Amino acid sequence: MQILITGAAGFIGFNLSNYILRKSNAKIIGIDSLNSYYSKKLKKDRIKEISKNKKFSFFHVNILNKKKLEKIFKNNKIDLVINLAAQAGVRYSLEKPNEFVNNNIQGFFTLIEIAKKYKVKKIIYASSSSIYGDSKKFPLKESQNVKPKNIYALSKKINEEAADVFSKQYNMSFIGLRFFTVYGQWGRPDMFMMKYLTSSYDYSKKFYLNNFGNHTRDFTYIDDVCKIMKKLIFLKKNKIENEIYNICSNKPVKLISVINDINEITKQKPKIFKRGLQKADVVKTHGSNKKILSLSGQQKFTELKKGLKNTIQWYKKYYNY
Numbered sequence: 001m002q003i004l005i006t007g008a009a010g011f012i013g014f015n016l017s018n019y020i021l022r023k024s025n026a027k028i029i030g031i032d033s034l035n036s037y038y039s040k041k042l043k044k045d046r047i048k049e050i051s052k053n054k055k056f057s058f059f060h061v062n063i064l065n066k067k068k069l070e071k072i073f074k075n076n077k078i079d080l081v082i083n084l085a086a087q088a089g090v091r092y093s094l095e096k097p098n099e100f101v102n103n104n105i106q107g108f109f110t111l112i113e114i115a116k117k118y119k120v121k122k123i124i125y126a127s128s129s130s131i132y133g134d135s136k137k138f139p140l141k142e143s144q145n146v147k148p149k150n151i152y153a154l155s156k157k158i159n160e161e162a163a164d165v166f167s168k169q170y171n172m173s174f175i176g177l178r179f180f181t182v183y184g185q186w187g188r189p190d191m192f193m194m195k196y197l198t199s200s201y202d203y204s205k206k207f208y209l210n211n212f213g214n215h216t217r218d219f220t221y222i223d224d225v226c227k228i229m230k231k232l233i234f235l236k237k238n239k240i241e242n243e244i245y246n247i248c249s250n251k252p253v254k255l256i257s258v259i260n261d262i263n264e265i266t267k268q269k270p271k272i273f274k275r276g277l278q279k280a281d282v283v284k285t286h287g288s289n290k291k292i293l294s295l296s297g298q299q300k301f302t303e304l305k306k307g308l309k310n311t312i313q314w315y316k317k318y319y320n321y
């Protein structure tokens with residue numbers, strides 16, 4: 001089996017590629033535009049690390065570049081596409097909405113068009129928990145109404161709706177994954193946890209705690225995400241539909257409590273600058289994972305403290321602390 005993973009230099013794309021290569025015989029073609037939204041060095045290091053595996057090949061390609069993308073499909077038999085390439089960052093979507101329209105919406109359409117031309121039958125793609133907006137009904141279920149409150153979330157909603165149409169029109173099967181605050185080794189420096197670790201080991205880096213620490217997030221450890229995704233990749237049942245799943249641990253935690261756990265492990269105590277709710281931020285996420293569990297059979301999720309320990313261990317090694 002040969003899998004094309006877009007966004008392979010990204011946090012989830014890298015970890016997933018790594019996991020699948022270790023746990024199966026599948027070959028992976030990774031592509032990424034290596035954009036500079038956050039450290040390019042980190043993205044290149046991820047690619048360097050994963051390229052040690054001979055079953056992995058990498059192309060520095062933007063999914064908006066039809067010609068280059070098509071060449072990859074033409075020269076390689078692709079059995080499955082996993083689209084993780086996207087402009088991420090809820091707050092960044094206030095500054096640069098066009099990046100989200102281009103990479104997340106147009107990019108998705110371009111990829112699907114080419115996948116269809118080369119007769120790929122199955123697409124797994126990233127959506128997001130932010131699609132639910134400020135819902136008050138918890139745990140959030142896939143069947144409830146969604147209400148995006150920023151362009152990032154809207155781009156994911158459009159992906160889901162487009163996948164619905166494409167599945168019927170093109171006879172392709174889609175699986176959309178609404179990820180909830182994924183954390184872990186090789187994590188994203190623009191997200192809460194890595195930002196806090198940065199300040200923990202370098203007190204000159206100011207740490208701002210939004211909404212005075214009252215945000216609640218359904219933290220989901222990257223290894224659990226990879227395990228679930230592996231099941232979806234090798235799933236035999238391939239109905240022609242667009243099925244959406246929450247990918248979450250169903251264990252919401254207040255940020256301030258995560259900070260206390262991190263401090264306990266690092267033995268550091270950086271100064272915290274508390275500030276109010278930021279525009280575009282959702283106050284709470286807490287998903288139901290019943291639907292994905294009944295499909296994947298996954299029962300246990302990594303305890304937050306265990307996931308934090310692994311993350312911090314990686315952080316110290318990678319950043320030399």
Ligand SMILES: NC(=O)c1ccc[n+]([C@@H]2O[C@H](COP(=O)([O-])OP(=O)(O)OC[C@H]3O[C@@H](n4cnc5c(N)ncnc54)[C@H](O)[C@@H]3O)[C@@H](O)[C@H]2O)c1
Nearest residue numbers: 007010011012033034035062063085086126128179181182
């Ligand atoms: N990490 C999370 O907690 C989380 C939560 C919800 C949804 N998601 C979604 O999961 C997916 C992966 O997220 P991540 O955390 O790994 O983000 P990431 O930013 O680390 O990875 C995305 C990668 O896509 C690449 N990229 C962006 N535009 C591209 C384009 N046009 N062509 C090719 N490559 C492009 C970037 O360079 C980056 O390496 C994204 O779609 C994201 O929106 C992530």
